[in-house]
Amino acid sequence: RSSDAAPQSSDCPSLCGDVEISYPFGIGDNCSLHNAFTITCNTSFSRPPRPYWGNLEVINISVETGELRVFSPVSFVCYDNSSSSSSSPSRSVSWIFRLRSPFLISTRRNVFTAIGCSTQALLLGRKGYFTGCTTTCQSLDLAAEDRAECTGLGCCQAAISGKLDTMQINWDRPSYLPDNQAWTFSPCSYFFVAEKSWYVFSRQDLVGVGEESFSRRVGNRTIPLVLDWAVVNGSCNASATEVSACVSTHSYCVDATQGPGYLCSCSMGYKGNPYITDGCKNIDECRIYNPCGTGSICHDTPGGYKCICKFWYRPSGAGCQRIFSTSTVWTIIATCVLAFLIYLGIRDMKKRKQRNFFNKNGGELLKDVGIIIFTERELKKMTNGYKEIIGEGAFGKVYMGTTMDGTEQVAIKCSFAKSKQLRHDEFRNEITFQFKIDHANVVRLIGCCLETNVPKLVFEFVPNGSLCDLLHGARRQELPLPARLHIAIGAAEALSYMHSHGDMNYIDPTYIKTGRFTEKSDVYSFGVVLLELITRKTAKYDESNSLPIDFVKCCKEQGNGRAMYDREILMAHHAQECLDKIGALAVQCLKEDVDERPTMAQVLKQLEQVKVIACGGSSSC
Numbered sequence: 001r002s003s004d005a006a007p008q009s010s011d012c013p014s015l016c017g018d019v020e021i022s023y024p025f026g027i028g029d030n031c032s033l034h035n036a037f038t039i040t041c042n043t044s045f046s047r048p049p050r051p052y053w054g055n056l057e058v059i060n061i062s063v064e065t066g067e068l069r070v071f072s073p074v075s076f077v078c079y080d081n082s083s084s085s086s087s088s089p090s091r092s093v094s095w096i097f098r099l100r101s102p103f104l105i106s107t108r109r110n111v112f113t114a115i116g117c118s119t120q121a122l123l124l125g126r127k128g129y130f131t132g133c134t135t136t137c138q139s140l141d142l143a144a145e146d147r148a149e150c151t152g153l154g155c156c157q158a159a160i161s162g163k164l165d166t167m168q169i170n171w172d173r174p175s176y177l178p179d180n181q182a183w184t185f186s187p188c189s190y191f192f193v194a195e196k197s198w199y200v201f202s203r204q205d206l207v208g209v210g211e212e213s214f215s216r217r218v219g220n221r222t223i224p225l226v227l228d229w230a231v232v233n234g235s236c237n238a239s240a241t242e243v244s245a246c247v248s249t250h251s252y253c254v255d256a257t258q259g260p261g262y263l264c265s266c267s268m269g270y271k272g273n274p275y276i277t278d279g280c281k282n283i284d285e286c287r288i289y290n291p292c293g294t295g296s297i298c299h300d301t302p303g304g305y306k307c308i309c310k311f312w313y314r315p316s317g318a319g320c321q322r323i324f325s326t327s328t329v330w331t332i333i334a335t336c337v338l339a340f341l342i343y344l345g346i347r348d349m350k351k352r353k354q355r356n357f358f359n360k361n362g363g364e365l366l367k368d369v370g371i372i373i374f375t376e377r378e379l380k381k382m383t384n385g386y387k388e389i390i391g392e393g394a395f396g397k398v399y400m401g402t403t404m405d406g407t408e409q410v411a412i413k414c415s416f417a418k419s420k421q422l423r424h425d426e427f428r429n430e431i432t433f434q435f436k437i438d439h440a441n442v443v444r445l446i447g448c449c450l451e452t453n454v455p456k457l458v459f460e461f462v463p464n465g466s467l468c469d470l471l472h473g474a475r476r477q478e479l480p481l482p483a484r485l486h487i488a489i490g491a492a493e494a495l496s497y498m499h500s501h502g503d504m505n506y507i508d509p510t511y512i513k514t515g516r517f518t519e520k521s522d523v524y525s526f527g528v529v530l531l532e533l534i535t536r537k538t539a540k541y542d543e544s545n546s547l548p549i550d551f552v553k554c555c556k557e558q559g560n561g562r563a564m565y566d567r568e569i570l571m572a573h574h575a576q577e578c579l580d581k582i583g584a585l586a587v588q589c590l591k592e593d594v595d596e597r598p599t600m601a602q603v604l605k606q607l608e609q610v611k612v613i614a615c616g617g618s619s620s621c
């Protein structure tokens, strides 16, 4: 802080009348930066009090631009009859204007003006400097129009030089107008230095006399004059020990352009008084004016602002642009609505279709049976979108699934069959029948889905795979004779309970001829399974050979089927005897005449007897 920089005390009044007195100015010496900035608040006037800088009344102070506006006096000269022939005027008022450092008359902001019809006006400044202008008019009508520029016809103006701290006005009558009768219609001329653009010419100003004269009308408290000021002790380049008067944060120092010294300014985005601590305050640009265009939201930041694009807008160049035009938005909305309506329509159609299938597949009747009826959606969830196929049979695919509560694994059978091939009442009866079967050797039917063209069946999951897998497929393994007998007996037991379907190689020719499935049809199929168990050949083997036909032929020709037995089990206890018995039983099952075939109960009994032989006299081994 320079020696003459005094802090502004909170006791210092900040107003004199209506005029704000900002630091470095202050009312009284203790309140200003320097006694050059001291303002006197004259309270002797009836309200409001008036601030004075020296003997000049202050209009306002600007700390931002370093300007002081004061009232400026007007000089004039008048001629009449008595003075018309001589050069001495009948009346005149003049003044000398002297400013104290660091104040100067602003060159940029003021202009010297003379009003009159025959006058040479001179403005004298410091030693050796003067400027001026001439104004004439032959008659009032030849003077410039009202509001015209002051170019010498009734008024003239002259720019003034910089660094001017003294002014004095002189005048003369133009000597090149010998027969000067201008005083007859325009007796007085007026001179003043005023803020540019303050004066607007009027012919009335040339003619008015007495109370109407220009000088009386403007008086001492009308003409504004702009003074420049600066802080003179120190400069922006001053050493660090001589701290500048720019004490506010976000302020900086600028060298004065008119004369010596410097001024302080608030940094960009800040406004206020840089000469006092924290005098520069952030400008809320967003509130004062909206610097962000349409489509963006203004956010004030310290010393600036940010424009953030609104929803639906994206940055584009200096502003924000709509992502979609209004017509595009409407098109999108219309498309979405249409798509939604189509979706609702499709959903409704699908629901109606599902309801039709449900009814056709006997949903209402099956509901009473107590079987779980799954929706198409539930199955999709249970199978995780039909992701994992467990196996594929002649009539469809089987998918892995988990019950809705996630506790039990299930196998879901989806048929290839077309709805037309399906006799719905028969199918319904089958489902009811199978659901009611509760046998350890029969896979339990848990539920079904009736919302599809051909119902889907949900079975308990059997982890060990099918007999086909064990004998010929992926799980093929060593199977001793007792194990095979165990399987055959288990299946025979199960078959005593239910009918089953199978592929064409297992199907009873009687069924093919008559189209009727009987219990004896199952006996035939079981005969084929028995042959598979003892030969480990599939029902149709070596591409086109039929196991039942070949085995029966072999028995006929050779008295037994030994040539076809599986070698793996030939070494077992009483293997030959057992296999011969099973083979003979199978041949019985395969008889074309259904009446010659044994019942499943007889088959079961015979198999149990064979097992006793195979187990060396015991019923299990």
Ligand SMILES: Nc1ncnc2c1ncn2[C@@H]1O[C@H](COP(=O)(O)OP(=O)(O)OP(=O)(O)O)[C@@H](O)[C@H]1O
Residues within 6 Å of the ligand: 390, 391, 392, 393, 394, 395, 396, 397, 398, 411, 413, 443, 459, 460, 461, 462, 463, 465, 466, 468, 469, 501, 502, 503
């Ligand atoms: N409940 C189940 N648990 C585990 N796997 C099963 C289950 N049901 C079927 N599978 C698997 O799916 C495959 C196909 O079964 P599917 O019942 O469709 O035909 P299949 O019984 O093998 O023969 P067919 O088509 O002649 O009836 C079976 O071979 C088996 O591997």
